[in-house]
Structure formats: structure tokens, C-alpha cells
Amino acid sequence: MSEHHLDARNILCPLPVIRTQNAVQELQKGDRLTVVCTDPGALNDIPTWSRINGHKVLDLKNENNLVTITIEVEGLES
Amino acid sequence: MLATRVIMEQGIHVEGINFFTGFCVEGHTHAIRKKDRSKPKRNNALWVAEQLGIKLHIVDVIEPYKNIVINPKHGYGANLNPCLDCKSFMVSKAYEWSKQHGFDFIITGEVMGQRPMSQRKHTMPVVQKESGAGDLLVRPLCAKKLPPTLPEREGWLDREKLYDFSGRGRKPQMALAEKFGFKEYAQPAGGCCFLTDASYSKKLADLWQTRGSREYELDDIMLLKVGRHLRPRPNFKLIISREEGETHFLEGYRKSFTHMRTLSHGGPLALVDGQTSNDDLLLAAQLLARYSQGREADHVDVAIHHYGGNVEQVSVTPLNLHEIPEDWYI
Numbered sequence: 250m251s252e253h254h255l256d257a258r259n260i261l262c263p264l265p266v267i268r269t270q271n272a273v274q275e276l277q278k279g280d281r282l283t284v285v286c287t288d289p290g291a292l293n294d295i296p297t298w299s300r301i302n303g304h305k306v307l308d309l310k311n312e313n314n315l316v317t318i319t320i321e322v323e324g325l326e327s
Numbered sequence: 328m329l330a331t332r333v334i335m336e337q338g339i340h341v342e343g344i345n346f347f348t349g350f351c352v353e354g355h356t357h358a359i360r361k362k363d364r365s366k367p368k369r370n371n372a373l374w375v376a377e378q379l380g381i382k383l384h385i386v387d388v389i390e391p392y393k394n395i396v397i398n399p400k401h402g403y404g405a406n407l408n409p410c411l412d413c414k415s416f417m418v419s420k421a422y423e424w425s426k427q428h429g430f431d432f433i434i435t436g437e438v439m440g441q442r443p444m445s446q447r448k449h450t451m452p453v454v455q456k457e458s459g460a461g462d463l464l465v466r467p468l469c470a471k472k473l474p475p476t477l478p479e480r481e482g483w484l485d486r487e488k489l490y491d492f493s494g495r496g497r498k499p500q501m502a503l504a505e506k507f508g509f510k511e512y513a514q515p516a517g518g519c520c521f522l523t524d525a526s527y528s529k530k531l532a533d534l535w536q537t538r539g540s541r542e543y544e545l546d547d548i549m550l551l552k553v554g555r556h557l558r559p560r561p562n563f564k565l566i567i568s569r570e571e572g573e574t575h576f577l578e579g580y581r582k583s584f585t586h587m588r589t590l591s592h593g594g595p596l597a598l599v600d601g602q603t604s605n606d607d608l609l610l611a612a613q614l615l616a617r618y619s620q621g622r623e624a625d626h627v628d629v630a631i632h633h634y635g636g637n638v639e640q641v642s643v644t645p646l647n648l649h650e651i652p653e654d655w656y657i
Contacts, residue, residue: 259579261549263347263370267387287579290370297373302382314575 250279258315262290266298269320273304276322281307286316295320328375329500330436332507333467335379337485341434343383344421345372348392348413349548350521371513378509388420389545396522397541401453406528408520410442411450418458425463432463432478438500439469439493448472468492468500521552530556533657537561537601546580550598553577556657557614563601564657565611567618570595584634587615591628594619609643616645 255272257265265286272282284295289311295318296306308319331341376383395416399409414437421433437446451473455464462476465484470476471491479486492499504512521527530551535541537558550566553573558564568574574596577586584598585608597615599608608631616627622645631639 263345263351263372263385264387266370266373267347267385270385293369294373297369297377298383298385301373301376301380 250281251277253280253282255282255284257284257286257288257291259287261288262294265291266294269295270298270302273302273320273322278322280322281319282322283308283317283319286318287314289316291316291318328379328436328509328512329503329507330434330467331379331381332509333489333503334434334465334484335381337488339484341379341381342428342430343372343376343379343381344424345370345383345385346388346392346417346420347385348396348520349389349545350396352519352521352524375513384424386420386424388416391420392416393543396543404523406523406525407531408522408528410523411453413520414446415454415457418454418460418464422458422460422463431483432465432476433460434465434467436468437466439466439472441493441495465489521548527551530657533558533564537564546583550577550580550600554598555618557651557655558657559610559614559655560607563599563603563607563611565614566598566600567615568595568597581632586632587612588630588632589616589619589621589627590630590640591626592616592619592621592624594621594627609641612641612643613646614651616643617648617651619645621645 253272253276255268257268265284265288269282269284276282284291292309292311296309299306299320304323305321306318307321308317310317331343334341372385373383395409395412396407399412401409401411404410418433418435425433437451439446439448439451451466455461458464463478465476465478466473468490469492470479470486470489472493475486478484490499490503531543531548534543534547534551553576554566554568556564556566566577568577577596577598580598581596584600585603586599587597588594594615595618597611599611603611612629612631615629616622619627621627625644626642627645628640628642631641633639
């Protein structure tokens, strides 16, 4: 298991999801990815994307206009 | 959503593809503005995928899409919307993706006669041909109005369980949605692309005209979605935030532009796009002052943050509304 970080600040939906999706494609099952965004839409979209693709949302924060989401890679991309 | 469910009902595994062109109108692209914050901040494609229980792949096509916007073979619609070229492009990308990922055919939710450019009887075969998908492109909602495709001829799909919807009315689709138990669905009838918007298209045309070339980068087209755009002189334009959410968004771009803020009064943030003289910047400051809380004051202090870092403070008289010609607004 390894920890990874993704800076998705100052971009709007769906780019934070696309960047997350592309980053996850490079990771292994069990790896963790923490994404930082400024678009409040990421609060819904990254967890939704994670659920439909079988990944686990471990943590989700929305503080000082920054959304921070940590996901654990579970599912396998088709 | 309906087309996917129709195919899933036949026991077929379906996955979704959503393309991001840069011109997409999404709930929270607008949600940076307060007036839209009551709308759900969600990506509808993701929401639909979750309702259907399918995977969704969001594909960034910003770069290859530029050629579609700049050189549409079939021309534009009422604004700068290249709908027919766009549809062929997206179907071709979906077809390419389906081959790379081992899928047998692709489906779309098109209905014959529903949209004025890309979903007409004589343009639907154009999409089929120009996308390269040929008869591996199935339109489940109007399949019975079209010749049988390969998946139907081969029996992978039961044609009898497909539909014959046509025209602009949506009653049959709504009835089918009810049959499937869909209580909520994304708002139909277009409006999902900024290129169909007259005001946005005018700003894009202005961008191309003043640059002398029909090119753009993602930041250009994102900025066209935000703020009040005014071009007081041919060599520069101002982008002035209309509210706190837009100010916050434009702040992300302040290091790439000369920008201005009011100091003596509350007010918006303005980005200055173009090559400017001192006189141009004073005019820009007067315009910014007009949109600040000091609009009725004799003088408003404005900080000009030059591109590169120097900061200059000026005191200006706000322009009166009648001093701002209508044609300055883009």
C-alpha cells in the first residue's frame, strides 16, 4: 500500500474527477489517493465516481473552501 | 439513461462514456454563482451511472475537440454549436474506446427528429458513416425507425424490444421512464453545451476576432463562462466578477493577468486581458469602480496589480452608466 496526493485545485468539474480517474489508473489495489480540490462539486462527484467504480472513500473534508478526499483503490478499472 | 436501461433489460453489460470538451454546462460550473447554489452540485452523468448501476468513464477530449469547434465540416447551428460534427466526433471516440476495451457495439440515446441538427432522419446516417461506427451504432430508442444494425441482425439484441420514438415530443420517453421507475432524471432538451448559448458564442467570437486566429486554450473558454466581459477598446477587455463566488474563481487566474481591486470601497475583482497603456488601465479602473460599492463616490482607490508583480495605486472617478456604451459589453 502506498500513499499518493493529487492537487486538483482551481479546476472545475469534471476535471477533478478526470484527474482522479487518471491517477487511480496508475495505482494498485490498496493504494490510497488524497485529492485536494477547490470546486465544491467534488464533494459529490469524487465519492460518486469512487462508489460506481468500486473504490472506498476513507475521508472527506470541506474546510476553508478546500475539499480533501482520500480514497482507497479497490475495484479494477475495465 | 433510458437507452442504457433498455439494453440492460436484454441482459447486456453496459458501461457509460462521458466526454469533457471544456464547453460542458454542469450544475456546479454555474454553482460558483450564488443564484445557482440551490441546484444540486452534481455531475449528471455520474449521477445517472449510479442510478443505473453502471461504470462511467469520463474522457477528456479538450484537445481533439478543438478542431471540431474551429473547423466544423457541417457548419454551425444558431450559435457556434457544431452539433453534427460534434455528434460524429463523440460517436467515433466512443467507438474507438469500445474497441480498445473489448465491447461489441455502442449505443446512444438519440431519438430521430428530436434535435434540429444531429438527430434528423437524413443526418443520423451521416453520424453513423463519419464516426466509423457504421452499423455497430445502435439507437435503442428509435431503432425501429432505422435499418437493423449488426447487433440486431446477429441476434445479440432483440429488435422487437427496442423502440420507435421520433419527434420533439417527450411523452413516450416519460412514459418509459415511469415504467422503469425513474422518478428523477436530468433535465432533457439540450442546454448542456455552452456553444449553443448566444451570449457565450459572442464572447468566443470576440476572442477569436481580437486574437486574429480561431484558437483557444482551456483557460480561455473557462473564463468566458465567468464574470461580466467588457471591451472598451480593441486592444483589451476586462473580466469583472459579479459576486463573491466569481471573485474567488477569478482569483485563481490573477497571476496570469494584470488585475485590479478596489481599495477604498468593497468591490469585485477584474482581470485585464490584452496589451494596455497607462491610459487604458485608468479607464479599466474607472469601469471597475463603477461596479464597486463606490459607484456614487467622487473617487475610488484602485490597486492595479501589474502582470509580473508590481502594484500601483490610483484614485479614479467611477464611470457613469451612460458613459458605458452598450457595445462595450461582450
